[in-house]
Amino acid sequence: MKAVTEGVLLWKPSQERIKHAGISRFRKWLQQEYGLNFEIHQELWKWSVDELELFWESIWKYCNIISHTPYQQVLNSRTMPGAKWFAGSTLNYAEHVFRNSRENQSAIIFKSETVPKKEVSWKELQEKTAKVALFLKKCGVQKGERVVAYMPNIPETVMAFLACASIGAIWSSCSPDFGNDSVIERFKQIEPVVLFSVDGYSYNGKIYDKRKNIAELQAALPTLKKTIVLPYIFGNVETDDRTISWNDLLEGKAEMEYEYVPFDHPLWILFSSGTTGLPKPIVQGQGGILMEHLKILKVEQGVEPEDIYFWFTTTGWMMWNLLIGNLLAGCTIVLYDGSPAHPGIDTLWDLAEDAGVTHFGTSAGFINVCMKSGVKPNENHNFSRLKAILSTGSPLPAEGFVWAYENVKEDLWVVSTSGGTDVCTAFVGGSPVLPVYAGEIQTRGLGAHIQSFDDEGNPLVNEVGELVITDPMPSMPLYFWGDEKYKRYLESYFDVYPGVWRHGDWIKIDEKGSCVIYGRSDSTINRQGVRMGTSEIYRAVEGIDEIVESLVIDLEHLGRKSFMPLFVVLRPGRHMGAELKDKIKAEIRGKVSPRFVPDEIYEVEQIPKTLSGKKLEVPIRKILLGFPVEKVVNQGSMANPESLNFFIELAKTINGLEE
Numbered sequence: 001m002k003a004v005t006e007g008v009l010l011w012k013p014s015q016e017r018i019k020h021a022g023i024s025r026f027r028k029w030l031q032q033e034y035g036l037n038f039e040i041h042q043e044l045w046k047w048s049v050d051e052l053e054l055f056w057e058s059i060w061k062y063c064n065i066i067s068h069t070p071y072q073q074v075l076n077s078r079t080m081p082g083a084k085w086f087a088g089s090t091l092n093y094a095e096h097v098f099r100n101s102r103e104n105q106s107a108i109i110f111k112s113e114t115v116p117k118k119e120v121s122w123k124e125l126q127e128k129t130a131k132v133a134l135f136l137k138k139c140g141v142q143k144g145e146r147v148v149a150y151m152p153n154i155p156e157t158v159m160a161f162l163a164c165a166s167i168g169a170i171w172s173s174c175s176p177d178f179g180n181d182s183v184i185e186r187f188k189q190i191e192p193v194v195l196f197s198v199d200g201y202s203y204n205g206k207i208y209d210k211r212k213n214i215a216e217l218q219a220a221l222p223t224l225k226k227t228i229v230l231p232y233i234f235g236n237v238e239t240d241d242r243t244i245s246w247n248d249l250l251e252g253k254a255e256m257e258y259e260y261v262p263f264d265h266p267l268w269i270l271f272s273s274g275t276t277g278l279p280k281p282i283v284q285g286q287g288g289i290l291m292e293h294l295k296i297l298k299v300e301q302g303v304e305p306e307d308i309y310f311w312f313t314t315t316g317w318m319m320w321n322l323l324i325g326n327l328l329a330g331c332t333i334v335l336y337d338g339s340p341a342h343p344g345i346d347t348l349w350d351l352a353e354d355a356g357v358t359h360f361g362t363s364a365g366f367i368n369v370c371m372k373s374g375v376k377p378n379e380n381h382n383f384s385r386l387k388a389i390l391s392t393g394s395p396l397p398a399e400g401f402v403w404a405y406e407n408v409k410e411d412l413w414v415v416s417t418s419g420g421t422d423v424c425t426a427f428v429g430g431s432p433v434l435p436v437y438a439g440e441i442q443t444r445g446l447g448a449h450i451q452s453f454d455d456e457g458n459p460l461v462n463e464v465g466e467l468v469i470t471d472p473m474p475s476m477p478l479y480f481w482g483d484e485k486y487k488r489y490l491e492s493y494f495d496v497y498p499g500v501w502r503h504g505d506w507i508k509i510d511e512k513g514s515c516v517i518y519g520r521s522d523s524t525i526n527r528q529g530v531r532m533g534t535s536e537i538y539r540a541v542e543g544i545d546e547i548v549e550s551l552v553i554d555l556e557h558l559g560r561k562s563f564m565p566l567f568v569v570l571r572p573g574r575h576m577g578a579e580l581k582d583k584i585k586a587e588i589r590g591k592v593s594p595r596f597v598p599d600e601i602y603e604v605e606q607i608p609k610t611l612s613g614k615k616l617e618v619p620i621r622k623i624l625l626g627f628p629v630e631k632v633v634n635q636g637s638m639a640n641p642e643s644l645n646f647f648i649e650l651a652k653t654i655n656g657l658e659e
Contacts, residue, residue, distance in 0.1 A: 022302020083472035100330030113338035143168035175316035200233035263287030293325030311361030363393035398439035523617035
């Protein structure tokens with residue numbers, strides 16, 4: 001693979017591609033409807049944030065939003081939090097999905113480690129969703145009540161979600177690879193009335209039996225009225241008064257019906273974590289998600305009904321929710337459940353060819369694995385239909401871009417994106433009418449007023465600063481569930497720059513609007529795109545008898561291999577050996593998730609702390625990334641400044657090896 005530096009031109013779209021791009025159609029429509037003419041994409045972006053209300057009104061009209069009552073105004077105020085969008089309108093997310101129904105054409109293509117490729121028609125998807133919705137109503141599920149899923153990335157999960165949305169209930173999901181403690185921590189906060197689950201799943205060729213987990217969840221969630229279990233692995237379900245089989249839901253007939261709800265009625269609750277306390281239950285609205293997903297998919301990415309859209313994800317990552325959003329654009333989605341490397345590293349590339357994928361979504365981590373494994377998919381696959389490779393989860397380095405062009409397809413739109421669970425979309429991403437430069441994200445999202453700020457809140461150009469959003473977006477959280485008076489909400493996003501959303505990423509924006517993300521600026525752990533607060537790992541690790549306390553750091557950073565070390569202080573007389581390391585990893589694997597098992601475990605004498613006893617997560621992260629100590633920590637405000645010595649020496653080793 002040829003060496004390349006950041007910013008080198010790798011690809012330019014043809015005039016034919018530009019002409020037929022979704023964003024070009026939108027620009028032409030703006031000219032016809034509003035008399036607006038934009039010569040370059042950056043002008044369109046600037047208009048979309050300067051004239052925020054007019055922009056979102058245009059998205060409403062262009063995407064033909066079905067509202068059963070008229071809205072009174074587009075936006076009440078640009079104040080954050082507190083912005084209220086399209087007040088007065090009433091709609092339903094699921095109705096916007098099924099208006100695209102094309103009878104026997106495929107809505108879903110599915111494959112797993114245990115299930116050969118199969119297709120689900122729009123007709124089947126609608127009929128089964130209607131039956132699930134009818135069952136939920138017969139169970140007494142009311143608008144605004146919570147329905148949760150402990151389900152993998154399979155068609156039945158999509159059906160359950162759409163059924164939930166159709167009746168105005170609130171959806172939330174966890175992937176079955178999450179340990180029960182993590183699932184309970186999430187679901188208990190929102191008091192669900194119905195649980196969907198599988199009896200087991202397969203990953204990397206191994207079967208995981210989840211039937212005992214279901215019983216534990218039922219015991220821990222007293223608000224549950226019914227549990228529906230899909231016999232995904234073992235073929236039968238033991239039923240009782242509160243547990244039924246998925247197959248029982250599908251008896252009889254039902255028609256799709258829709259509960260029309262206000263624009264800001266909750267659609268789902270996504271969970272993200274800060275560094276302390278329980279995972280944050282992020283509530284997002286039906287209308288806000290509908291508008292944002294149509295904007296990014298139909299307008300910006302130009303997804304068409306004939307497209308076939310894949311993203312490798314689990315139901316515990318917001319990319320699952322965005323993948324399902326492609327049904328709003330009427331295209332076919334591809335679901336895969338299992339390991340991306342089982343039985344071989346070509347598994348997903350085989351699926352892409354077999355399914356005729358047009359948009360292949362993955363993580364920078366997967367591309368990196370393919371690159372290091374010497375995989376050359378174009379040598380034994382036909383990707384004639386493939387238009388784009390989209391990458392998120394962590395920054396895609398320049399080498400990842402080059403690998404895609406050399407080893408997948410020369411005429412390809414390679415898209416690096418970055419956003420967050422918090423808004424269930426991308427802040428910065430791609431445009432098919434712009435050139436691709438190595439290591440760069442092409443543009444900021446339309447309607448997303450993204451800037452780079454210094455510590456004093458001054459905008460930066462061509463310098464690395466904090467990624468901030470200075471105006472509201474429709475998909476921003478309505479609130480956190482149970483968060484009285486927006487306390488956690490304000491602390492999470494607005495405690496650094498009042499009235500301005502600070503996201504927690506380092507970003508550089510250049511004059512042409514291209515961006516580079518340099519990893520997290522806070523202590524949140526990011527493993528293959530799934531973010532987790534450090535507190536969950538601490539609860540698992542510090543529950544072990546031998547351990548007094550711990551510190552975990554995620555060294556995700558552009559241009560470096562992701563590295564997550566764990567530092568532990570042991571009880572007197574205990575020592576760190578292979579047995580204890582295995583025990584720590586097993587606790588994290590079982591109680592949190594296998595994703596968050598550390599790359600290395602170090603024994604330390606002390607955990608660096610402030611005078612008030614707070615762990616110095618962010619300063620230690622910066623020290624280990626190579627920042628000068630004097631610029632990241634005031635040792636006079638520390639309770640134990642001598643504890644830094646270990647980390648300063650370790651930083652020399654880490655950064656020496658990386659050079």
